[in-house]
Structure formats: C-alpha cells, structure tokens
Amino acid sequence: MSIGKWRQLERRSVHRDRWIDLSANRFEYDGRIIEPYYLFHYPDWVVTIAVTREREVVLVRQYRPGSDEVTIEFPTGVIDVEDDGPLAAGMRELREESGFGGGEGVLLEPMTVHPSHFRNRYHVVVVEGVERLGEQALDETEWLEVERVSVAELERMIDRGEFSMGPQVGAYFRARLRFPALFGGG
CATH class of the missing domain: 2.40.50 (OB fold (Dihydrolipoamide Acetyltransferase, E2P))
Known part of the structure; x- marks a missing residue:
C-alpha cells in the first residue's frame, strides 16, 4: 500500500x-x-535572517508566554494582508522589530511548522547588507531588545540551546546551506 x-x-x-x-x-x-x-489554522508567518555590512546577525530578545521564557530569535511575524507577499513582510518585520533595513532580500522556499496539526507555513527571508535605519516601530504588545552577534556566536548559541526555537534553527540551517559564503565563516 x-x-x-x-x-x-x-x-x-x-x-x-x-x-x-x-x-x-x-x-x-x-x-x-x-x-x-x-x-x-494560523496565518503564515515570516522569519527574517538579516546580516549587517559588518557580518553581524540581527537578533531580537523577547518574552514568549508559550514557553514562559525570554527567547532570542530572528525578527519574525505574521504576513499581513497589506503586505505584498512574504518578502515584503520580512522586510517590514525586520524594520519594525529591530530598526534595521536596507540590503538585498531573498525569499527561500516555505517550510512547515508542525505538519501534523498546524496548517500554516513559515517563510524565510535572508537579507544581506542591512544597516540601522532608525528606531523600532513596535506594536503596543511588543517589547523587544535588539542584539547583533557574529555567525560564530549565533552557532555557539544554537549549540548551547540559548537560541532554541526549532523553526528558526531550521530557517538558519536552510539559509546556511543556500548561502555558504555568507554564513560559512561560523
């Protein structure tokens, strides 16, 4: 069968x-x-992996009620109906959550979150050459701190379990496979 x-x-x-x-x-x-x-049935969301001109990865730290812990992760959010697709949503989320922007964004193939029970997908945007453009533009229920780390430090954080959201680790691994020159220096 x-x-x-x-x-x-x-x-x-x-x-x-x-x-x-x-x-x-x-x-x-x-x-x-x-x-x-x-x-x-959640809306689709986007993960934005942004790398500065100095080769630092932009991360945000925030409280997550589901795991009841402060996490560190890539800028992430729901794809709004006003967005012109996942790439535009990823660039918007990066700007809103971190104040960073610019650079060239590339959209990778969508991934499933938990296919046995979740109908949504998450999209991965990789942006190279971002810079600080201004202040964060957070929603009224968002409190985020921005950090920048080297690729090597990000990989140590993943190994130590400090950067532990499964879909985001998967997004990073896919980005690393697609862009070894950008992330291969880990």
Whole structure:
C-alpha cells in the first residue's frame, strides 16, 4: 500500500478569532474514521535572517508566554494582508522589530511548522547588507531588545540551546546551506 492523503469528511470550528482558528475534523483513510482530529489554522508567518555590512546577525530578545521564557530569535511575524507577499513582510518585520533595513532580500522556499496539526507555513527571508535605519516601530504588545552577534556566536548559541526555537534553527540551517559564503565563516 502506498501512503495517500486522508479524505476530510467534516470540519467544525471550535474557536476562531483574528489569530487562530481551531477546528475539530473528521477524516477517513483506508476504511477507518479518524475523529476528532484537531487542526490549528494560523496565518503564515515570516522569519527574517538579516546580516549587517559588518557580518553581524540581527537578533531580537523577547518574552514568549508559550514557553514562559525570554527567547532570542530572528525578527519574525505574521504576513499581513497589506503586505505584498512574504518578502515584503520580512522586510517590514525586520524594520519594525529591530530598526534595521536596507540590503538585498531573498525569499527561500516555505517550510512547515508542525505538519501534523498546524496548517500554516513559515517563510524565510535572508537579507544581506542591512544597516540601522532608525528606531523600532513596535506594536503596543511588543517589547523587544535588539542584539547583533557574529555567525560564530549565533552557532555557539544554537549549540548551547540559548537560541532554541526549532523553526528558526531550521530557517538558519536552510539559509546556511543556500548561502555558504555568507554564513560559512561560523
């Protein structure tokens, strides 16, 4: 038997607001019913890996309620309907969260967050040659500190578990494979 897609028989929204749509679903596969199977329908988001002209990586430090810890990560955010696609969203998030901008951005292929239960994807933008353009433009519920580290220090932080958000580590690894000259000096 080859693996195929499950057939969705029913979808019922359990909770829906501007950030999330949690659904209870009924699927059928190979003559068996799978229910309830919960899916999270989040908006797509973007991770921006920005490198300054001095070859430093721009990071932000912020509190994350889900893990109940202050994390360090790349500028990240939801792709807004007003954005002209993931590349524009990544450049906007970089500017808003860090005050950095400019440079040349490249959009990598989208990745899944957690494909067993999450329907959204995250997009990776790599920007080389950014510089400080001004102050942060944070949302009223954002409190972020900006840091710059070398590629070598970022990789030590990943190894020590200090930079530990899985999708972001995956984004960095993909960027490193695509742009070895930019990140290979780690």
